[in-house]
Amino acid sequence: MSRSLPLGAPVVHLFIADLRLHDHAALHAGLAQALAEGRPWLALWLPPPAQPTPWGWPRTGARRLAWWHSAAHGLAQGLARHGHPLWCLPDGTTATLQAWISACSPAAVHVLEVPAPEERAVLQTLVAWGIPVHRHGIGTLHEAADLPFTPEAVPTVFTAFRQAVERAHTPVPGPLPVPTRWPAAWQPAENIADRLGWRCLDPQAPDDTALLAGDARHALPWPPADEAPWGGEAAALRHLQRYLDGGHARRYKATRNHLADPWGSSHWSLWLATGALSPRQALAALRAHEAAHGATDGTYWLWFELLWRDHFRWLHRRFGAALYxxxxxxxxxxxxxxxxxxxxxxxxxxxxxxxxxxxxxxxxxxxxxxxxxxxxxxxxxxxxxxxxxxxxxxxxxxxxxxxxxxxxxxxxxxxxxxxxxxxxxxxxxxxxxxxxxxxxxxxxxxxxxxxxxx
Ligand SMILES: Cc1cc2nc3c(=O)[nH]c(=O)nc-3n(C[C@H](O)[C@H](O)[C@H](O)COP(=O)(O)OP(=O)(O)OC[C@H]3O[C@@H](n4cnc5c(N)ncnc54)[C@H](O)[C@@H]3O)c2cc1C
The missing domain is CATH 1.10.579.10 (DNA Cyclobutane Dipyrimidine Photolyase, subunit A, domain 3)
Known part of the structure; x- marks a missing residue:
């Protein structure tokens, strides 16, 4: 696909599973590029896949879709405070990507990469079309360069991975603040959004709390109704603090196997999955809690579990599609x-x-x-x-x-x-x-x- 770069070609941030403004190196980098080059900036969200599985159910069920929309509305609210809309792509198909590229000819795309084959394929398509794609890590605690092994040689057994990381005492970078300097927003040509089927997310759209929490038997620590959108980063950060302030992390090792205890485990996964919560932010809060109240086997074990999350990401980076x-x-x-x-x-x-x-x-x-x-x-x-x-x-x-x-x-x-x-x-x-x-x-x-x- 050949392309010429118009003057107003934007720098794009493609949000995939990083729906937040806090602790976001990719976001900082894209904004800095737009400011340095005098370009507009475009926030674009690629929602999770909706197509049916070979077994007849949709890839993303209705409840999970509602959760992602809640997270995206939280992001839209955050962006709106800085004068930016959040645009939503209809899907990640080649046709959609092609239409997007021809509509706005991005000068560059910045992403926090999800190291799974489908998400990587989207980026590979863009690269094949000559779009400069800047990848900023894979959402782990450590940067690849700081690990005591190369990503190609990541230990395959979790215990070896954890021991190597712990022995190396590699510090985890502290979370970054929300950016303070924002370029102008990219303005679409008239009707282009309609023509492409794009839409802007309404920051005020209500959560589907009936779908998320409708079954009273659930054991989820849902926030109060007035803290919607529950999936947004503000709710994520409040939940993180609530969990720690409640002393639950201190007891985590003893309670993590409870089957129906809203505070038995952290439930950080809900927000980590959409990226509304950054793992480094969670770890920094955990470390601050330890500094104030002392470490316990519970607080240690939460770090241990976050390393499991990282291990599976590094294994994806190493083995890719073969895992599937x-x-x-x-x-x-x-x-x-x-x-x-x-x-x-x-x-x-x-x-x-x-x-x-x-x-x-x-x-x-x-x-x-x-x-x-x-x-x-x-x-x-x-x-x-x-x-x-x-x-x-x-x-x-x-x-x-x-x-x-x-x-x-x-x-x-x-x-x-x-x-x-x-x-x-x-x-x-x-x-x-x-x-x-x-x-x-x-x-x-x-x-x-x-x-x-x-
Ligand atoms: C078959 C199977 C499928 C799973 N699918 C997912 C999934 O799609 N998404 C997901 O986030 N987790 C998955 N897990 C891992 C784990 O069950 C969840 O991360 C955990 O239950 C989430 O609840 P929590 O946030 O309260 O976890 P906590 O027990 O409080 O742990 C804190 C964090 O550590 C990480 N973590 C904990 N256990 C694991 C683990 N076994 N593997 C990777 N990371 C871990 C998560 O980020 C979690 O939020 C799966 C586990 C199994 C056995």
Missing amino acids: RARGLAPHAPPRPLDPQRLARWMQGETGCDIVDAGMRELAASGYLSNRMRQIVASYWLHELQGDWRVGAAWFEAQLLDHDPCSNTGNWLYIAGLGTDPRGGRRFDPRKQAAQHDPDGAYRRRWLAPDTRP
């Missing part, structure tokens, strides 16, 4: 033919295994599951029902509010024994798990009792 094969990184794996009835029973929570059914109903009704329940239901799909990991992961993708391609794929491969872990998969015995984590059956009763909602 049916056999993952294994040399071979026997094919697992799909039994649609088994799949339907698992998705609907009708397997006959009570702890699994409770979990699958919670997932479908609330868009969230504790880590322990994710392990139990994923193991059941893989090891009892002999399902293909990609189908299970796709159902999680559609349902989970906090879906993150790297963490989701990484965890599924780990339990399936098709990732980089040498121990060959994890089977969680549902009976033992229920006895250990739901000894009085309260969790199962909560989700298996007949649904009495009107």
Whole structure:
């Protein structure tokens, strides 16, 4: 695609999973370029994919879509304070990208990269068309250059990764402030938005809180209704502080396996997934809490878990699309033919295994599951029902509010024994798990009792 650069060609920030203004190196860099070159600036959001999966459900379910829109409205509010609208692309197809490029001929595109194949493909398309694409990290705590290994040699086993990072004492950069200097906003030619199907997000659009929190059985620490948009960065930062001020991080190691405890784990994943919360911001707040109140095994363990998140991102950077094969990184794996009835029973929570059914109903009704329940239901799909990991992961993708391609794929491969872990998969015995984590059956009763909602 050949292109000439008009005078008013904007510098673009392509928001993908970084819907915030705080701690945003890519944002700072793009704004600085626009200011230095006297160019307008354009904020463009690429929403999560909407197309159907091969198994018939949409890639992004209605609740997760509502969550992303809530996060995007939060971003739109923040941008509006600096005189900028947030434009929304209809999708990430080549045709849409082509129309975008010919409409505004960007001088450059800045992104915080999601190191998963589909998101990378969008950027590769832009590069192939000659657009200068500036990538600013992959949303991890450390920068690649600060790690004690190259990204190509990232340790494949988590413990080795964590130990190397901890031994190196590499400091995590502190979070950046919200930018203070903003260039002029890019002005679209008349009718162009209509012609391209673009729209500007309405910063005042209400949250769909009925969809997000409508099922009273959920165990999510939702903010009060007047703190909408719940998905926005302001709500994310308030939740972060509330969690720490409540002393929950101090107890985290003891409570993280609770199955239905809104404060048993941090729930930072909800905002980390959309990027409304930066992991460095979360870590900085955790460290400040430790400095004020002392470290505990709970606060240490939260850091440990954030390193799991990073590990899956670095593994994506290293292995890329190979992770998404049916056999993952294994040399071979026997094919697992799909039994649609088994799949339907698992998705609907009708397997006959009570702890699994409770979990699958919670997932479908609330868009969230504790880590322990994710392990139990994923193991059941893989090891009892002999399902293909990609189908299970796709159902999680559609349902989970906090879906993150790297963490989701990484965890599924780990339990399936098709990732980089040498121990060959994890089977969680549902009976033992229920006895250990739901000894009085309260969790199962909560989700298996007949649904009495009107
Ligand atoms: C099959 C399966 C699928 C999963 N899919 C996702 C997903 O799509 N998105 C997602 O964010 N997490 C996923 N996880 C990881 C984990 O279950 C969630 O991160 C966690 O339950 C989120 O709740 P929290 O924020 O309260 O976590 P906490 O327990 O409070 O942990 C703090 C943070 O550490 C990170 N973290 C914790 N555990 C893990 C882990 N096992 N892997 C990677 N990061 C971790 C998350 O960013 C989390 O927010 C999955 C786990 C399994 C077993």
